[in-house]
Amino acid sequence: MYCIVMMTNWLPDLQQGKGPIYVRLADQIETAITGGALPAGAKLPPQRNLAYDLGITIGTVSRAYALVHERGLVSGEVGRGTFVRDIHHAAPEANLDPVTAALVGTRLITPPPGKIRFDSTAAPDVGQGAYLQTHIAAILRDHPADIASYTRSFPDHWFAAGARWLSKGDWAPSPRDIVPTLGAHAGIMAVIAAVTSPGDKVVFEHHTYSQVSRAAGLAGRRTILVDSDGDGVIPEDFERVCAQQHPKVAFLMSSAQNPTLATLPLDRRMAIVDIARRYSVWLIEDDLYGAMSPQPLPPLAELGPERTFMVGGLSKSVAAGVRGGWVACPPHFAQRVRIAHKMMTGGMPFLLAELCARLVLSGDALRIRALCAEEIASRETLARDYLSGFDFVSHPAVPFLWLALPEPWLSGTFKNAALTEGVLIDDEDEFKAGRSEKVLHRARISFSSPQQRDEVRTGFAILRRLLENGSAGYDSVA
DSSP, X not given: OOOOEEOOSOOOOTTSSSSSHHHHHHHHHHHHHHHTSSOTTEEOOOHHHHHHHHTOOHHHHHHHHHHHHHTTSEEEETTTEEEEOOTTTOOHHHHOOHHHHTEETTEESSOOTTOEEOSOOOOOOSSHHHHHHHHHHHHHHHOHHHHTSOOOOOOHHHHHHHHXXXXXXXXXXXXXXXXXXXXXXXXXXXXXXXXXXXXXXEEEESBSOHHHHHXXXXXXXXXXXXXXXXXXXXXXXXXXHHHHHOOSEEEEOOSSOTTTOOOOOHHHHHHHHHHHHHTTOEEEEEOTTGGGSOOSSOOHHHHSTTTEEEEEESTTTTOTTSOOEEEEOSTTOHHHHHHHHHHHHOOOOHHHHHHHHHHHHTSHHHHHHHHHHHHHHHHHHHHHHHTTTSOEEOOTTSSEEXXXXXXXXXXXXXXXXXXXXXXEOEEGGGGBSSOOXXXXXXXXXXXXXXXXXXXXXXXXXXXXXXXXXXXGGGOOOO
């Protein structure tokens, strides 16, 4: 513990330093902290007051405060203000909750052995190993020198493969606008890094692929939430958010949204693109699951090509162990995203990029995806049989379902009860992009990871038994 020292006479000199004003302000705060002018426990001036004293906007001060928070120099206390941390004597390891430290989101880093994995949507095992062995052997034979070195140049067929894989309906990106990435997640974060700065706001649905919002938060970006319903993002609320919060980018899944499986109808797609244009908001369209469930609808990238980044990859429909993906960028943005991707990941390994390109261009990726789709459809049929009578949303080509829990189940309670019975599932909190008051009483049940269908049947049977006996989830030992 340390005493709180109220700020009185410190004021930064924004004529010093380089870069945008908010960066110079953050640097001045850091210099004052490390030099002792702002001691541990000191309270930074209220943002409105500092903005007035310096003659700058509150938004500029807010971005600076967010940046020094990202640097670990200050901590915010709701209703009290922003305080300087004791950076000289901090022992963060001692303060880690061992349970929290073992989690990524709400999932255990190392799941207990012997459990049925209904918490992963990786592509099912349909014999991909034989395809991969053939291509990897050929790459080792044809490119021994390239594998032994760093990737310094990208051959044209890497971009052609990405353009082919991301093509959808009548829309096809140009190879010159393609960026090969270390999977879809890395591609998304590269886009966020390329088009935003620390302190900028990113729009997410209340329930979505929340690991992007967590990663964006680690990079100093701020999350704001937009409402959605069974048809996806509600355009009226998206416009409200854009008008009031001034975000730089929105992360969306236009088809087979994770975890709700919502697909935006055409009128909403057109409205969202129009709103993004009017408020100068970039769009990131994650099409990992949309590519598995073809829709006769134009992607956002076709409706708004000048501001939409389309992201896709191989993890859900070909092989998750092959961390391959691509981003289709608006014209003239590919180089910017490629540099951001290299800075954030260290760059593309030749073996991976070449393997992904060969899988796609040879047609083997499509063949594997067809086998995966067949297996997923069979398992989705099992889900319909075992969970008949219960309320859930599913799609024959998508490896998860969105289950509505009957009374008296709560999402977290159901997850814990399933774990006790030997099944790992995801509660709705796993998909919350931020602090949301929306409670849906749902759980995501994924069914692509188990090796055998008998294991899938066992898992569904256990879940049905729990759903039918809700009181079991509330039994406890005093």
